[in-house]
Amino acid sequence: MNPGLPIQKESDGRLVYRGQERPSLSIAGVAEQIVPVTLGQRSYDIILHPGLLATVGDRLSAFTTSPKIGIVTDRHVASRYLQGTLRSLCKAGYDPTPIILPPGERTKTLGTIAKILDALARHKFERQSLLLALGGGVIGDLTGFAAAIYQRGIPFVQVPTTLVAQVDSSVGGKTGVDHRLGKNLIGAFYQPRAVLIDPLTLRTLPRREWIAGLAEVIKYGIIADEEFFAFLEQEIPALLKLDEEPVIHAIKRSCEIKAQVVAADERESDRRRILNYGHTIGHALESLAGYRGLIHGEAVGIGLVQEADLACYMGLCGREVGERIRSLVQRAGLSEQVSQASFASLWGAMQHDKKVVGGRVIGVWPVRIGEVVIRPIEQQVCAAWFQCKHGRGSRPSSGRQPGKHPVRRKARARR
Numbered sequence: 001m002n003p004g005l006p007i008q009k010e011s012d013g014r015l016v017y018r019g020q021e022r023p024s025l026s027i028a029g030v031a032e033q034i035v036p037v038t039l040g041q042r043s044y045d046i047i048l049h050p051g052l053l054a055t056v057g058d059r060l061s062a063f064t065t066s067p068k069i070g071i072v073t074d075r076h077v078a079s080r081y082l083q084g085t086l087r088s089l090c091k092a093g094y095d096p097t098p099i100i101l102p103p104g105e106r107t108k109t110l111g112t113i114a115k116i117l118d119a120l121a122r123h124k125f126e127r128q129s130l131l132l133a134l135g136g137g138v139i140g141d142l143t144g145f146a147a148a149i150y151q152r153g154i155p156f157v158q159v160p161t162t163l164v165a166q167v168d169s170s171v172g173g174k175t176g177v178d179h180r181l182g183k184n185l186i187g188a189f190y191q192p193r194a195v196l197i198d199p200l201t202l203r204t205l206p207r208r209e210w211i212a213g214l215a216e217v218i219k220y221g222i223i224a225d226e227e228f229f230a231f232l233e234q235e236i237p238a239l240l241k242l243d244e245e246p247v248i249h250a251i252k253r254s255c256e257i258k259a260q261v262v263a264a265d266e267r268e269s270d271r272r273r274i275l276n277y278g279h280t281i282g283h284a285l286e287s288l289a290g291y292r293g294l295i296h297g298e299a300v301g302i303g304l305v306q307e308a309d310l311a312c313y314m315g316l317c318g319r320e321v322g323e324r325i326r327s328l329v330q331r332a333g334l335s336e337q338v339s340q341a342s343f344a345s346l347w348g349a350m351q352h353d354k355k356v357v358g359g360r361v362i363g364v365w366p367v368r369i370g371e372v373v374i375r376p377i378e379q380q381v382c383a384a385w386f387q388c389k390h391g392r393g394s395r396p397s398s399g400r401q402p403g404k405h406p407v408r409r410k411a412r413a414r415r
């Protein structure tokens with residue numbers, strides 16, 4: 001081996017790194033990708049690397065001086081990735097405590113937060129002890145909120161294992177839980193110290209979850225980057241096969257766009273709203289389905305297409321914009337249809353979203369691929385669009401009287 005190279009062979013055959021910096025190539029031969037999230041003192045990096053999970057322990061020393069690490073995860077993720085994570089943490093000299101929760105949205109409650117806090121107190125976690133969120137968006141939202149409130153804030157690191165979590169929920173610092181009267185009703189803005197993404201974990205993700213996550217990826221192309229949208233149009237067959245290179249590019253570009261938007265408006269007072277494209281109708285559909293049947297990304301996929309159609313109806317974009325979005329959403333294996341019955345109650349459900357100001361729904365509308373505008377929409381315009389789509393019998397409800405659809409009891413505030 002060339003003695004000038006930083007990687008050298010030991011007498012026992014091991015390859016060791018003797019350079020000044022970390023080697024940039026992973027076990028899979030893919031360079032480590034770093035996306036900075038610039039938020040002043042709360043800045044952090046998103047690190048993306050196939051095989052990263054095996055090196056998690058070596059990456060935490062910058063964020064904690066305490067040996068105690070709490071790994072919050074769910075049963076599905078624990079069965080696949082907990083042992084490897086524990087091994088990496090122990091090798092790096094940490095004293096990890098796993099906190100294993102039931103999988104699914106129903107776990108995202110204040111009751112679960114109380115259980116996490118109990119475990120932290122029982123194990124004498126201190127101000128410097130760190131929490132690791134190992135799982136999807138449910139685990140990330142719960143762990144971040146627990147970290148925000150235990151001893152008024154302890155460090156936490158996101159290790160997202162679903163596509164939704166890798167491209168969306170782990171970045172940006174929205175944490176929290178659901179309330180019986182509304183999804184994401186309780187929470188805090190609290191940024192992680194790092195987001196560590198191992199795309200190899202996506203190989204075990206159920207296909208339905210993978211495809212749902214693609215809706216959020218497509219959203220980024222529509223709101224901010226036509227070139228990325230064109231990349232997705234070309235690479236969607238490879239993405240559906242989980243080919244490593246396009247998958248890594250799709251995650252990285254999505255994270256870059258989210259990081260830029262969050263850096264410009266951390267607390268969603270203005271520009272961050274563009275991340276809600278597809279979510280006005282998407283959230284309404286999720287709520288109408290009572291959070292069963294449709295998973296979030298599936299509802300967003302429908303929202304991407306229908307909101308583009310509505311934008312086109314309002315004269316904000318050309319028909320070709322809607323057609324490109326529809327075609328990509330279809331090719332990704334997502335549905336874009338709304339049943340006639342849903343249309344009838346859609347306006348009512350849209351009224352209960354937190355994007356409503358003074359009775360008007362604040363929407364995000366494409367003007368072309370790669371650019372959106374934020375505008376309120378009036379009920380009459382939405383009604384006329386419903387009418388135009390489905391003719392008679394599809395008048396929207398007023399949003400005040402029916403009380404028949406689940407939106408009254410469920411979700412009032414959502415992302």
Ligand SMILES: NC(=O)c1ccc[n+]([C@@H]2O[C@H](COP(=O)([O-])OP(=O)(O)OC[C@H]3O[C@@H](n4cnc5c(N)ncnc54)[C@H](O)[C@@H]3O)[C@@H](O)[C@H]2O)c1
Nearest residue numbers: 076103104136137138139161162164165169174201204205
């Ligand atoms: N904080 C934010 O900004 C933000 C943004 C978007 C969504 N969210 C929240 O995220 C949640 C949805 O996240 P999600 O879609 O990741 O759902 P999830 O966390 O429920 O994960 C989906 C399913 O996949 C399983 N799973 C996770 N990783 C796996 C893997 N690698 N292999 C096999 N199975 C795996 C989980 O156990 C679960 O059953 C919602 O609660 C939503 O409100 C938050």
Ligand SMILES: [Zn+2]
Nearest residue numbers: 216279296300
């Ligand atoms: Zn979303």
